[in-house]
Amino acid sequence: MRILKKDEIVQVIEGLDPSYLLMQIEKAMVAIALNQVNMPPIGHLGFDSPPGDVHIKYGHITGDASYVIKIGSGFPQNSTLGLSNSNGLMLAFKAKTGELEAALLDEGYLTDQRTAIAGAVVAKHMAPGQVEGIGIIGTGIQARLQLEWLKTVTNCRRAYVYGRSSEKVDAFIQDMSGEFTITVCQTPAMVAARANLIVTTTPSNSPLLMASDIRPGTHITAMGSDTPGKQELDENILAAASIVACDSIEQCLAHGETCHAVNRGVLSEGQLTTVGAVIDDGIQRKDEDITIADLTGIATQDIKITLSVIEALNQSV
Secondary structure, three states: OEEEEHHHHHHHHHHOOHHHHHHHHHHHHHHHHOOOEEOOOOEEEEEEOOEEEEEEEEEEEOOOOEEEEEEEEEOOOHHHHOOOOEEEEEEEEEOOOOOEEEEEEOOOHHHHHHHHHHHHHHHHHHOOOOOOOEEEEOOOHHHHHHHHHHOOOOOOOEEEEEOOOHHHHHHHHHHHOOOOEEEEOOOHHHHHHHOOEEEEOOOOOOOOEOHHHOOOOOEEEEOOOOOOOOOOEOHHHHHHOOEEEEOOHHHHHHHOHHHHHHHOOOOOHHHEEEHHHHHHHOOOOOOOOOEEEEOOOOHHHHHHHHHHHHHHHHHHO
8 A cells, every 4th residue: 555645746747748637637527427437425524713625525437446535625714824725635445345555645736736637628628719818716726727727728828817815916926927928807807808718716605707797708617616605606607608517417506606506597407518528529619609617526536636646656666
């Protein structure tokens, strides 16, 4: 049984071809669409003071030699303590015997990476053919990683960012302006007025973008609503969309952006598809179409990125 620490895991991931990791996360999403997974409901532990969430995600993809259990946490006030907002670990077990194969003490690194890669996968398959500007709502770890991974699927280097804290916005610009021309926006609506590929990455409990903000031809990847009560998008945005694609329809109906729209009667479950189905079947996107990807984070992504690390290490021996 291997015990891998974060520095070893980072070295492995940075040594892998980005196109390989994109392909693995595509496979993770397609497996959901093809019903090739055993993926029980998410375990959730919530905290109020200070606010935080702990997720337990686990599952097995048909044909894989291993299954994976992930414990991941997010505590948004950790940054005030000089700590990462995310933490966690991955446990890989042999599917035939249940033996513990590896413990990856990644401190949330793999979750952060697979989430950002998922955003790039969505953009690859759902973004407008001509990306005029990339909009980022939020300034945290995931906001940075989303922009970094979007470089692998679009040539656009114009980014528009909104964040509540001017200090965090300044830090974001300092970190990300090497390859991007970054414009600070005073409101989310200003981001939507300039960008036609938008990624929302916040823990907001109320809509940041309204239906009246969104221009025709815009794609939005929403990934902040990963637990009950969170919401970044006005439900009427989903009602106006030509395509609403979920990483997992079951999860999105429980706590994604989708649940708000369905619960309020502006969207029906029958109108939903999965990101995996979009990847597998493709979409015919018209120039004026608004498209939405609702990403709540799925165990199959944890499985694929964990096994990518283990397989890379096995090949290096």
